[in-house]
Amino acid sequence: MSLQLLDAGLVHANGHRALRGVSLEINAGERVAVIGPSGAGKTSLVRVLGASLRPTEGQVTIAGTDPWSLSAGALRRLRARIGVIHQSAPIPPRLRVVTAVLAGRLGRWSVWRSLVSLAAPSDATGARDALALLDLEDRLFDRCDHLSGGQLQRVGVARVLYQRPEVMLADEPVSALDPTLADQSLAALVAASETYKATFVASLHAVDLALKWFPRIIGMRNGEVAFDRPPAAVTRDMLHELYATEGRLLPYQGVEQQHEERPANVVQLKRPGCQ
Amino acid sequence: MIGAVLHTGAPPLRDPAARGRIGAAVVALIVLWPLLALAEFRPWMLFESGNLQVMGHFLAGFLPPETSLEFLALLGKATLETLAIATCGIALALIIAVPLAVAATRSLAVSRIGPGPGRHRGTAGRAAVRGLLTLLRAIPEVVWALIFVRALGLGPGAGVLAIAVTYGGMLGKVYTEILESGDTRAARALLEAGSPRLGALLYALIPGAAHELASYTVYRWECAVRASVVMGFVGAGGLGQLMDQSMKMLNGGETSSILITFLLLVLLADALSAVIRRVLA
Numbered sequence: 001m002s003l004q005l006l007d008a009g010l011v012h013a014n015g016h017r018a019l020r021g022v023s024l025e026i027n028a029g030e031r032v033a034v035i036g037p038s039g040a041g042k043t044s045l046v047r048v049l050g051a052s053l054r055p056t057e058g059q060v061t062i063a064g065t066d067p068w069s070l071s072a073g074a075l076r077r078l079r080a081r082i083g084v085i086h087q088s089a090p091i092p093p094r095l096r097v098v099t100a101v102l103a104g105r106l107g108r109w110s111v112w113r114s115l116v117s118l119a120a121p122s123d124a125t126g127a128r129d130a131l132a133l134l135d136l137e138d139r140l141f142d143r144c145d146h147l148s149g150g151q152l153q154r155v156g157v158a159r160v161l162y163q164r165p166e167v168m169l170a171d172e173p174v175s176a177l178d179p180t181l182a183d184q185s186l187a188a189l190v191a192a193s194e195t196y197k198a199t200f201v202a203s204l205h206a207v208d209l210a211l212k213w214f215p216r217i218i219g220m221r222n223g224e225v226a227f228d229r230p231p232a233a234v235t236r237d238m239l240h241e242l243y244a245t246e247g248r249l250l251p252y253q254g255v256e257q258q259h260e261e262r263p264a265n266v267v268q269l270k271r272p273g274c275q
Numbered sequence: 276m277i278g279a280v281l282h283t284g285a286p287p288l289r290d291p292a293a294r295g296r297i298g299a300a301v302v303a304l305i306v307l308w309p310l311l312a313l314a315e316f317r318p319w320m321l322f323e324s325g326n327l328q329v330m331g332h333f334l335a336g337f338l339p340p341e342t343s344l345e346f347l348a349l350l351g352k353a354t355l356e357t358l359a360i361a362t363c364g365i366a367l368a369l370i371i372a373v374p375l376a377v378a379a380t381r382s383l384a385v386s387r388i389g390p391g392p393g394r395h396r397g398t399a400g401r402a403a404v405r406g407l408l409t410l411l412r413a414i415p416e417v418v419w420a421l422i423f424v425r426a427l428g429l430g431p432g433a434g435v436l437a438i439a440v441t442y443g444g445m446l447g448k449v450y451t452e453i454l455e456s457g458d459t460r461a462a463r464a465l466l467e468a469g470s471p472r473l474g475a476l477l478y479a480l481i482p483g484a485a486h487e488l489a490s491y492t493v494y495r496w497e498c499a500v501r502a503s504v505v506m507g508f509v510g511a512g513g514l515g516q517l518m519d520q521s522m523k524m525l526n527g528g529e530t531s532s533i534l535i536t537f538l539l540l541v542l543l544a545d546a547l548s549a550v551i552r553r554v555l556a
Contacts, residue, residue, distance in 0.1 A: 052467045054389040072385065072392045080469025090464035092483040103478040107469030114474045163468065 001063045001081065001166040001199055002028045003049050009057035010044050010223075018044035019055065020223040026201060028166075031193060031269060033210035034203040036220035037246045042203035043087070043171050045220065049201060050082050050169045051075065062167075080107025083165030085189075085202075087172040089156030093145035097136070100144055100155050101127040104163030130162040131155075133188040135181075149176045157185055161192050168193055170202035174209065179253050182206070186213050190267060206253030207239060213267050336527030337534075346529060349517065354536055357513035360431045360506075361499035364438025365492070368499075371411070371443030376450035379404040382459035382480065383472045408451075411444025420506040434511030438499050449491055457483045486555040490548050497544035501537070 003026040010019040018041045026032055026049075034042045047053040048060055051067040059066065067078055083104070091100045098121045105123075106114055113122055121127065124140065131137045134154040144152060153176045160168055168189060174182035186202075190213050193200035204210045210217055211231040219226040219234075219242045226242055227234070239250050320326060377383060379401050386394040416437045423433035454476075461479035470478070481488070507515015514533055521529035 050467065052388060054391070068389060068391065070392065075391055076385065076469050076471070078469070079467060082468065084464065084467060086460075086464060090458075090460040090479075092458070092461050092479060094485070095478070095482045099478065099482075103465060103470070103474070104468070106465055106471070106474035106478060109474070111471060111473045114477055118477055165468075 002026060002061075003167065003199065003201070004061040005048065005055075005058065006061070007058035008048060008055040008060055010041075010048060010053060011056045012044075018223050019048065021058070022223075022225055023058075024218070024225070024228070026199060028199055029193075029197045029269070030216065031190065031200045031214050032202075032216045032218060033214035034201065034218045034220055035205070035207055035210045035242070036226070037243050038205070040220040041223040042220050044223070046084070046169045046171045046201060046203050050084050050167070051079055052084070076107070081166045083160035083163045083168050085156055085160050085168070085170040085173040087175055088149075089152045089159075091144050091152060091155060091159075093143070095144050097131070097142050097144060097147070097155055098124055098127045098140050101130055101158045101162050104159040104161075107163075126162055127158070130158040133161060133191075134158055134185055150178070150181060153177060154181070154185060157189065161188065164192075164196055165198060166196075167199045167201070170200070172203055172205055174253070175205060182209060182253050183212075194269075205251050207250050208252045215267075215269055333527070336525065337531040339528060340532040340535060341526070341528035342532070346532065350514075350532060350536060353514045353517040353533075354540070356431055357500060357503050357507075357515070358540070360434040360438065360503040360511070360513050361496055363435045364499050364503070365442060365496045367435065367439030368442035368446055368495075369492075371439060372446035372450055375404050375408055375443070375447040376454065377472060377476055379408065379447065379451045380454045380476075380480075382455055382462050383466070383475055385466050385472065388463070388466060405448075405451075408444045408447045411440055412442075412448065413444075414441070416441040416502050417505055417509060420509050420511045424510050429510040429512070431512035434503050434506045434513065437506055437511065438502060441502075442495055442499060446492065446495060450488060453484050453487050453491065454480050486552050489551045489555055493544055493548040493551060496547075497541055500540050500544070504537070 003024070005022050005024045008019060008022045009017070011017050022041075022045065034045055036042055044053060048055050049062070051060070051062060054068055060068070062078060062082070065078075067075055070078060095103075099118065102117055102121060102123060109117070109122075116122060128137050128140050131140060131154075134157060136151060136154050136158065139147065139151065139155075144155065147155065153173070157170075157173055160170075170189065173189065174185050177185060186209055189200060189202070192198065202210075202214070211234065215230055216228070217231050217234050218228045219238065221242055227238055236250075243250055321330075381387065381401065384394075384397050384401065386392060386397040419437035419440050420433050423436045427433045427436070457480065459480070461483065462475040465475040465479050466472075503511070503513050504515035504518060507513045507517070508519045510516065514536065518530060518533045521533065
């Protein structure tokens with residue numbers, strides 16, 4: 001599924017301007033990381049791309065159509081094809097892990113199946129398989145309030161893996177994880193996007209993860225696109241300028257990479273026909 | 276050191292909010308006084324000797340409670356009838372309340388995301404549903420009972436319908452408020468992933484609010500037991516009708532047996548609520 005923004009701007013209801021004249025074209029199956037300091041508009045960008053926020057200026061096009069001109073039913077069906085991973089997983093604490101993961105497919109299930117599945121999980125195998133990719137399969141029947149913050153974030157990732165959407169949008173999907181788990185979770189998401197040919201857009205605070213896993217990096221600052229290029233063309237100076245407000249150190253998730261000049265080996269798109 | 280600061284003209288420790296609070300208390304008293312006068316609130320009248328005597332006689336008639344087998348059989352039948360009225364009434368009230376609450380809950384409104392298509396219709400629809408809920412509960416159940424007794428004749432059926440209508444309005448309003456007061460991000464996230472309204476209700480809002488919803492429902496069931504008594508006075512069956520007869524015949528013993536039954540029913544509701552809360556915790 002392709003995504004386009006044409007001169008999109010967003011002013012929140014409280015008058016705060018989050019996006020300014022953003023134009024992007026993301027092809028179906030492409031993998032894009034959005035980086036930038038906090039408050040740069042990364043979250044707003046991801047939410048506009050997912051038809052959760054309506055741009056106040058300009059145009060958004062998802063899969064070739066303007067989502068805001070669709071009927072309510074068509075918009076709902078379009079949203080069911082988009083999976084969003086939130087920074088803090090929006091999962092009620094009393095829900096069991098299996099139910100939280102299965103909720104990913106509510107957009108495709110009948111109301112009757114949703115109701116029955118609440119009592120007896122209708123696809124426990126599917127939920128377990130999604131959790132297994134994140135090393136969480138042993139927590140399948142635990143309640144979510146018995147999980148740590150990092151585990152809950154991975155349940156949120158598992159939900160989207162189970163949803164199997166055509167576009168995966170992630171807003172700081174690994175912010176609560178340690179470097180190893182963050183890397184593993186991103187690997188699972190990247191693998192899923194490869195397997196299901198899903199477009200994958202992630203906002204990341206950690207520059208090293210962005211440079212490692214994504215063949216296209218968009219730098220955001222003050223609600224504008226500062227740069228949009230492959231990781232090999234992203235220089236240290238560009239990064240330092242991007243994060244100028246956050247001091248001299250660049251935000252890294254790992255430890256060793258702090259000294260590296262350039263990402264060693266970028267994980268490239270494997271499918272032919274993309275890029 | 277601290278003493279020195281105090282002596283050298285530090286600002287006095289006067290709470291800047293105190294004046295406003297005292298003012299509010301005085302205003303409340305000034306408003307309350309005429310209300311008390313209007314309500315003919317004269318508690319000292321209770322303790323005038325004549326009144327004490329009259330009340331004493333009335334209460335003395337309550338002892339001992341009536342325990343004849345014949346009356347107890349009657350009481351048991353009336354209790355079952357009351358429980359049936361309250362339970363059927365609440366069940367019907369749920370059928371009215373749940374769809375209306377789902378329609379009125381703002382956090383389940385898909386059109387508010389964006390905002391998307393149909394938002395004006397959605398806002399108008401929610402206002403209409405809230406209006407309907409207000410109408411249902413603004414009319415006291417006794418009035419509904421009087422209306423339904425005209426239509427269905429004397430008996431428990433009218434009580435059931437009266438409770439269903441009034442409590443449908445109350446439950447719907449409070450369900451809406453409970454569902455809106457919790458964490459609504461989970462529901463929003465599901466709606467943003469294309470889940471229908473009911474999916475978001477079942478997988479996001481209810482898991483967060485289940486025990487609150489259940490305990491309020493049980494409390495309303497308890498209220499329905501009491502309400503069915505009042506409606507018994509207008510001929511809607513159950514313990515109320517029995518109590519009406521006992522009081523008209525000035526039979527204090529029977530009345531106190533009926534009151535003890537009420538107490539037991541309220542205790543039962545409490546226990547039920549505790550069990551449900553423990554299961555859902």
